[in-house]
Amino acid sequence: MSEAITWLTIFVLAAFVGIEVISKVSSTLHTPLMSGANAIHGIILVGAILVAGHADSTPILALSLVAVGLAAINLAGGFVVTDRMLQMFVRKRPVPGTGTRPEVEQ
Amino acid sequence: MSAPPIWAQLVYLVAAVCFVLALKGLSSPRTARRGNLIGAAGAALATVTVLVSGDLDHLLPIGIALVVGVALGALGAYRVQMTQMPQLVALFNGVGGGAAAIVALVELNEIATTGGSSTFQLIATAFTIVIGSVSFTGSIVTFLKLQELMTTRPVTFAGYPILYGLALLSAIGFGVFLALFPTMVAGIALAVIGAGVGVLLVLPVGGADVPIVISLLNAFTGLSVAASGYVLDNPLLLVAGTLVGAAGTLLTKLMATAMGRSLGSTLFGALKGGSTLG
Structure with a gap:
């Protein structure tokens, strides 16, 4: 089996898994699920670290480090903001009004 | 770029499974929070793995960019208002x-x-x-x-x-x-x-x-x-x-x-x- 076909096989199977695992999502969870999926693609961080670690000139290293920083924002921020959204579900009480800092309440 | 060692590839597989479980968990109210945490654990695992197995140069600047990014992302996520x-x-x-x-x-x-x-x-x-x-x-x-x-x-x-x-x-x-x-x-x-x-x-x-x-x-x-x-x-x-x-x-x-x-x-x-x- 040629290598390109192997990659294509992984791609097609992962696509079916991605559709299948979320197909029964309840509509209240649409936004947290979107946010969680958003966090997952922050794993581009692994790619950014790889290219930064093999950079052989300063401009390329600088560009790669920007990618590392941006990907890290996506990854860490994504999971944290999803967790905060889900905390609201668990507590089952009205969303605090604007201007209220949730940290103060806890 | 040389291929990562076998153990690292296996850890990547574990991380991929974590992401599947994360999406699965996030689809149901009862398991959503746990699902998100499993996803975060998979991401942390993969990040540590690439840092130690990647045969990388420039580890110090990469580490700094990583810490700054994580801090900015987490801080933004903690401070943001619900709306x-x-x-x-x-x-x-x-x-x-x-x-x-x-x-x-x-x-x-x-x-x-x-x-x-x-x-x-x-x-x-x-x-x-x-x-x-x-x-x-x-x-x-x-x-x-x-x-x-x-x-x-x-x-x-x-x-x-x-x-x-x-x-x-x-x-x-x-x-x-x-x-x-x-x-x-x-x-x-x-x-x-x-x-x-x-x-x-x-x-x-x-x-x-x-x-x-x-x-x-x-x-x-x-x-x-x-x-x-x-x-x-x-x-x-x-x-x-x-x-x-x-x-x-x-x-x-x-x-x-x-x-x-x-x-x-x-x-x-x-x-x-x-x-x-x-």
Whole structure:
């Protein structure tokens, strides 16, 4: 089996898994699920670290480090903001009004 | 780039499974929080693995960029008000797309100097650059709309469809050009065109429809990450990106249905005069 076909096989199977695992999502969870999926693609961080670690000139290293920083924002921020959204579900009480800092309440 | 050691590849597989379980958990209220934590654990595992197994130079600056990024992301996520979460998600999605586009550009620079990449890999590189750029600028425009830093009404102008069509055609043209002649100039041109397409994509969307478009751009970023996985020979990026691309596409459709909209009327409704006004 040629290598390109192997990659294509992984791609097609992962696509079916991605559709299948979320197909029964309840509509209240649409936004947290979107946010969680958003966090997952922050794993581009692994790619950014790889290219930064093999950079052989300063401009390329600088560009790669920007990618590392941006990907890290996506990854860490994504999971944290999803967790905060889900905390609201668990507590089952009205969303605090604007201007209220949730940290103060806890 | 040499292949990672076997143990690292196995850890990447574990991380990929964590992401599947994360999406699965996030689909049900009872398991959602645990699912999100499993996803975060998988991501942390993969990040530590690449740092110790990647045979990397420049570990100190990478570490600093990593810590700064994590701190900024986490701080933003902790401090944001509940009502502003959608635009923060849009912003996170945009920087992720930008990161994917930059990774592909850096890899293109490597390919342009050393050569030896297959046509498929060059196509995937072009795809990552253009879709990552679309996601970057598109997400920033959705952020500006939700934050009301610009009008939430659909924006169109005379000649919009022609300009949009030309932008799409030139994206395809430069993509083919890059696959035939891999140069940095073609890559940067492609990034600029992608950035333009991203703005044009989101401008005609009304404020009430913006969440649907964030979900669509989220799926776009997923697909560009998947393509970058093929370029970088990294199955974890391919699997994670594809999961998000597929789940995000279905989620976009579900969100549109839940709001009683079709995706076509969301994206192009303003051109026919039928869009919701924010």
